[in-house]
Amino acid sequence: MANIDDVARLAGVSKGTVSNVFTQKRPVRREVAERVLQVAKELNFKPNYWARTLSMKETRIIGLSMPAERAKFSQFHMSLMNGVLQVCYDHGYRLLVNTLTPDYQGESKHITTNPVDGEIFLDPEQQDTRLDGYTDSDPPVVVIGRPPERYQSRVSYVDNDNEAMAEQVTRYLLELGHENILFLNATNERTVSADRQRGYQKAFLQAGVRMRPELHVFKRLDVPSVDYGYQTLKDVFSNHISFSAVITDTDKVALGVYRAAMELGISIPQDISVFAFSDNSVFAPEFNPPLSGVSLNSEELGREAAALLIERIRDNSAPVIHKIIPSHLVLRESCRPWTPPSNT
Numbered sequence: 001m002a003n004i005d006d007v008a009r010l011a012g013v014s015k016g017t018v019s020n021v022f023t024q025k026r027p028v029r030r031e032v033a034e035r036v037l038q039v040a041k042e043l044n045f046k047p048n049y050w051a052r053t054l055s056m057k058e059t060r061i062i063g064l065s066m067p068a069e070r071a072k073f074s075q076f077h078m079s080l081m082n083g084v085l086q087v088c089y090d091h092g093y094r095l096l097v098n099t100l101t102p103d104y105q106g107e108s109k110h111i112t113t114n115p116v117d118g119e120i121f122l123d124p125e126q127q128d129t130r131l132d133g134y135t136d137s138d139p140p141v142v143v144i145g146r147p148p149e150r151y152q153s154r155v156s157y158v159d160n161d162n163e164a165m166a167e168q169v170t171r172y173l174l175e176l177g178h179e180n181i182l183f184l185n186a187t188n189e190r191t192v193s194a195d196r197q198r199g200y201q202k203a204f205l206q207a208g209v210r211m212r213p214e215l216h217v218f219k220r221l222d223v224p225s226v227d228y229g230y231q232t233l234k235d236v237f238s239n240h241i242s243f244s245a246v247i248t249d250t251d252k253v254a255l256g257v258y259r260a261a262m263e264l265g266i267s268i269p270q271d272i273s274v275f276a277f278s279d280n281s282v283f284a285p286e287f288n289p290p291l292s293g294v295s296l297n298s299e300e301l302g303r304e305a306a307a308l309l310i311e312r313i314r315d316n317s318a319p320v321i322h323k324i325i326p327s328h329l330v331l332r333e334s335c336r337p338w339t340p341p342s343n344t
Contacts, residue, residue: 083299294329
């Protein structure tokens with residue numbers, strides 16, 4: 001079986017050059033790299049991954065830790081992973097995806113034993129054991145989402161401006177005449193729910209419209225998103241709580257709202273308007289009419305997070321960076337101006 005000495009001898013280069021071609025630790029001239037790869041192919045030489053890992057004290061693996069319901073990914077998750085993978089490919093890294101159950105806080109020991117050079121944490125919580133156990137001697141971490149304030153000076157993160165986004169969505173519905181807006185927020189454990197709550201409240205305050213606290217609902221961790229939207233709409237309707245528009249945390253929550261509305265004989269958008277904090281849903285065929293949403297640019301979120309992480313892996317003294325990725329509204333047929341019902 002061929003070894004690195006054979007490749008170096010036939011390619012006319014040093015063992016270190018062969019190693020650099022495969023590890024990409026140091027740049028190698030293109031013509032030299034192509035010659036080494038050609039010789040390796042002819043000899044059927046493949047570097048021993050674990051031997052290289054032990055000698056270089058790196059795995060060339062990036063971890064992506066993200067909560068998911070029964071490991072089923074939304075379009076947001078898929079696009080985000082595509083962004084991370086693009087950067088991994090460009091820099092010679094592999095991606096290890098660790099999906100977390102809703103009660104993942106008990107899994108922190110499992111998370112920290114992943115064989116990774118660094119990790120991306122998605123959807124941070126106010127009390128997040130992934131970060132609570134983090135020390136400067138651990139592999140570098142980048143967060144997608146706003147980490148708790150006590151960590152913001154220590155870890156880089158990328159995020160949308162969720163407060164401004166929620167304010168914009170709420171203001172849009174208020175300008176359509178909707179004053180009773182049901183907000184099906186994320187779980188109150190996640191930092192994103194607090195950001196969106198502030199934006200929702202700010203829009204009402206600036207419009208001079210009274211916000212009804214009973215119309216702001218937080219998701220429970222143990223309830224699947226579709227069930228959350230479905231059951232909450234039914235509960236609000238059965239309790240005779242008036243509303244004319246619904247803002248949902250995700251497209252899955254919106255799908256539950258659509259299904260409940262159909263069963264209750266509520267027409268979208270004639271009776272209620274619906275808006276979601278997501279876009280390009282895999283459930284798009286089930287949304288009739290098409291769902292208005294927010295483009296979060298999830299692929300760019302993934303790319304930027306991976307780029308920041310690799311920079312920190314290569315230089316642990318790199319500065320902490322907080323980067324905001326733009327988002328924009330995508331208006332479709334699920335929203336319309338509010339017309340009060342006729343008394344006749």
